[in-house]
Amino acid sequence: MDREGGKSAAVVAVVTEPRFTQRYREYLEKQKLLERQYRVEKMPDGTVALPVVGEALPEQHLRELRNRVAPGSTCVLTQLLNPVPSKKAQACSPAQRLCLEVSRWVEDRGVTWSAQMEADLPRSWQRHGDLLLLSEDCFQAKQWRNLEPELWETVASALGVQRLAKRGRVSPDGTRTPAVSLLLGDHGWIEHVDNGIRYKFDVTQCMFSFGNITEKLRVASLPCAGEVLVDLYAGIGYFTLPFLVHAGAAFVHACEWNPHAVVALRNNLELNGVADRCQIHFGDNRKLKLSNIADRVNLGLIPSSEEGWPIACQTLRQDAGGILHIHQNVESFPGKTLQPPGSSEMEKECWSSPQQMITNQLKNGAASDSRRKMLSAATKPEWQRWAEAAETHIATLLQQVHGKPWKTQILHIQPVKSYAPHVDHIVLDLECRPCPLVG
Numbered sequence: 001m002d003r004e005g006g007k008s009a010a011v012v013a014v015v016t017e018p019r020f021t022q023r024y025r026e027y028l029e030k031q032k033l034l035e036r037q038y039r040v041e042k043m044p045d046g047t048v049a050l051p052v053v054g055e056a057l058p059e060q061h062l063r064e065l066r067n068r069v070a071p072g073s074t075c076v077l078t079q080l081l082n083p084v085p086s087k088k089a090q091a092c093s094p095a096q097r098l099c100l101e102v103s104r105w106v107e108d109r110g111v112t113w114s115a116q117m118e119a120d121l122p123r124s125w126q127r128h129g130d131l132l133l134l135s136e137d138c139f140q141a142k143q144w145r146n147l148e149p150e151l152w153e154t155v156a157s158a159l160g161v162q163r164l165a166k167r168g169r170v171s172p173d174g175t176r177t178p179a180v181s182l183l184l185g186d187h188g189w190i191e192h193v194d195n196g197i198r199y200k201f202d203v204t205q206c207m208f209s210f211g212n213i214t215e216k217l218r219v220a221s222l223p224c225a226g227e228v229l230v231d232l233y234a235g236i237g238y239f240t241l242p243f244l245v246h247a248g249a250a251f252v253h254a255c256e257w258n259p260h261a262v263v264a265l266r267n268n269l270e271l272n273g274v275a276d277r278c279q280i281h282f283g284d285n286r287k288l289k290l291s292n293i294a295d296r297v298n299l300g301l302i303p304s305s306e307e308g309w310p311i312a313c314q315t316l317r318q319d320a321g322g323i324l325h326i327h328q329n330v331e332s333f334p335g336k337t338l339q340p341p342g343s344s345e346m347e348k349e350c351w352s353s354p355q356q357m358i359t360n361q362l363k364n365g366a367a368s369d370s371r372r373k374m375l376s377a378a379t380k381p382e383w384q385r386w387a388e389a390a391e392t393h394i395a396t397l398l399q400q401v402h403g404k405p406w407k408t409q410i411l412h413i414q415p416v417k418s419y420a421p422h423v424d425h426i427v428l429d430l431e432c433r434p435c436p437l438v439g
Contacts (some may be wrong), residue, residue, distance in 0.1 A: 010079045011038055013049035014057055020070040021048045027069045028052060033061065037092075037100070038083040049078060054108060094159055095123050101158035106147065116141055126210070128190035131163040132156065133180070133203055139166070152184040163188075165203055180204045195220055197245050198271050201236045205260035211417035212238060215427060218414060219298075219325075220246035227295035230315045231255065232285045232308045236264040239298050244274040252278045253293070253315075255285040290315050295322040302425055303329040309394055313401045313432070321406065321433040326390060332382045332422050379413045380424070387413055387428045398432055405435040 013035075016024050021040065028034035028050060035051035043049055057077055066075040092100070099121055103113045122138035144151060152164050165188055168179030180203050182188050188204035195217055201208060219239050224247035231240045234254035243249040256262050262282050269275040281288060285308060294315040299305035305327055316322045379387075391408050398406035412429040419425045 010081045011035055011051050011083045012054065012056055013041070013051045013078055013080050013083075014062070014065070015043065015047050015049045015076050015078050016065070016070065016073045018042075018046070018048050020073040021050070023070045024050055024065060024073075027065060031061065033057065036088060037086055037097075038080070039086050041080060041084065043078075047074065049080060051080060051083060053104060095121070098122070098155065098158045102151075102154055105151075105154045109147065111143065111147070114143075117143055120144070125159075127161070128192060128203065130161050131165060131185065131188070131190050131203065132159055132161045134164065134166045134183075136167045149184070156184050195242065195246065197241045199236055199238075199241070199264075199268055200271060201264040201268075202260060206236050206258070206264055207261075208236070209238075211425070215239075215414065215416045216242050219243060222247045222296075224249040224296065226250050228293055229253070229296045229298065230290065230294040230312070231298045231300070232288075232312060233299065233301040233305065234265055234280070235261050235300075237268045239300050240265070240278060241268060241272055241274070243298070244269075244277055245272055249296075250277065253281060253290060254278055255281045255283075255288060257283050257285070285311055288315070292316075292318045295320070296325070297322065298325045300325070300327045302327050302419065310397055310401065313394065313397045316398075316432060318402055318434065321431070323411070324394070324428075324430045324432060326428040326430060327416070327425065328386065328390070328428065329419050329423050329425055330380075330383055330386045332380055332424065379415075383413050383415075383424070383426050386426075387430075390428060391430060394430060394432065402434065404437075406432055407435055408432050 014024065014028075025034065025040070033052050033054075035053045038051040040051070041049045062075055062077075066073060099118060102121065103118070106117070107113050120138060120141045122134050125135065126133040139151075156162060156164050163185030164183040165185075166181050166183055168181065180188065182204055188202045189200060190203055191198060191200045192208065193199070194213060199208065216238065220242040222243075224243055227249050229243050229249050229252045231243070231252055231254045234240045234256045235258070237254070240252050240254045243252055254265060256265060259282070262280060265280060266275075269278050269280075281290070288311050291314045295317060297312040297315055299308050299312055301308065309326075312324055312326075316324075387410050391410055395406060395408045398408070409431045410428065411431050414427040414429070416425040416427060
């Protein structure tokens with residue numbers, strides 16, 4: 001088996017003289033014993049080694065080769081420590097190689113390989129160094145249970161890794177704990193590098209979304225020099241670290257209530273040399289005591305961060321305000337009317353029905369019309385309607401929290417990824433400024 005990024009595993013081979021090679025090959029092929037994943041190799045003493053399947057060639061086949069197939073031939077077993085993959089094997093995709101290796105291993109244990117088992121193999125996965133994270137929709141058939149735990153060693157070997165984990169559904173426990181099971185290996189800690197930033201975390205305890213890379217790159221490019229930020233859903237530092245490492249934020253208050261994520265966050269701040277510019281607030285951010293401090297607030301929680309909006313408004317500077325980066329999953333179902341923000345205790349994933357916009361207190365109405373035309377050209381109508389409804393709700397919250405009118409302005413709507421059919425993960429950049437007092 002050819003391991004990605006490493007050496008090939010040793011394979012057993014039968015050795016004979018060159019003049020008997022063709023006879024040996026024909027016999028081994030007929031008996032389905034020839035290992036086609038590797039090339040026939042010429043040995044230093046001039047003999048030829050033919051790779052065979054399995055961990056050894058049964059004695060009856062050795063006798064058959066010596067006595068009947070090629071009488072007088074040398075017939076001994078050896079191990080090829082660095083077998084050369086055949087042209088066919090080199091052309092195999094990892095998924096094809098996995099199917100080949102697992103099916104052969106299963107049949108060697110007397111289990112009949114079936115179309116159901118083949119369909120139950122993974123077709124894609126996430127690789128984190130020597131750990132492979134499988135999706136939840138594979139290895140679900142009952143037949144696999146009797147083959148564990150040795151099965152996982154075969155899968156890992158076929159894909160060139162040392163550790164295996166399998167994803168489940170994210171727990172609806174508020175901390176977004178991933179239901180990931182470690183199948184092979186003694187721990188789930190991995191390291192991932194994005195845009196020069198190192199993230200270390202335990203995949204069995206903490207979330208990590210590859211789909212958010214575009215937003216992390218955008219955050220890294222924002223002009224945050226000298227600013228104080230509040231990251232209300234910091235996790236392991238997905239956005240806290242780009243703000244500190246690349247965007248030049250002076251200080252970040254990072255809020256997180258998953259204790260495993262806090263351990264990783266603290267480690268990642270040290271790892272990237274920015275621990276002195278960040279304070280971690282462990283616990284429920286709805287009880288956060290910070291106020292009148294932030295130039296910018298990040299609300300990176302989906303499907304909705306609406307429960308954090310009052311605290312985000314509370315932390316904004318009273319004298320100058322700031323910018324909110326609000327993450328949201330927005331549905332785009334034609335003809336479906338949903339509730340606007342603030343209409344119930346539990347947030348909806350999106351709101352497609354626009355309200356009358358009365359709180360965007362821009363002095364120039366023409367500027368507002370121009371802005372909306374620009375947004376219409378660049379976004380889906382559902383995104384814009386949700387953003388305007390969110391803007392309305394937040395303007396109301398700002399007045400309630402600070403006791404005076406504020407003006408709000410939609411600066412940008414950024415698509416992050418498709419979360420599900422007809423559901424988009426977007427980010428609203430909302431500028432929030434206190435209205436000047438009229439003397």
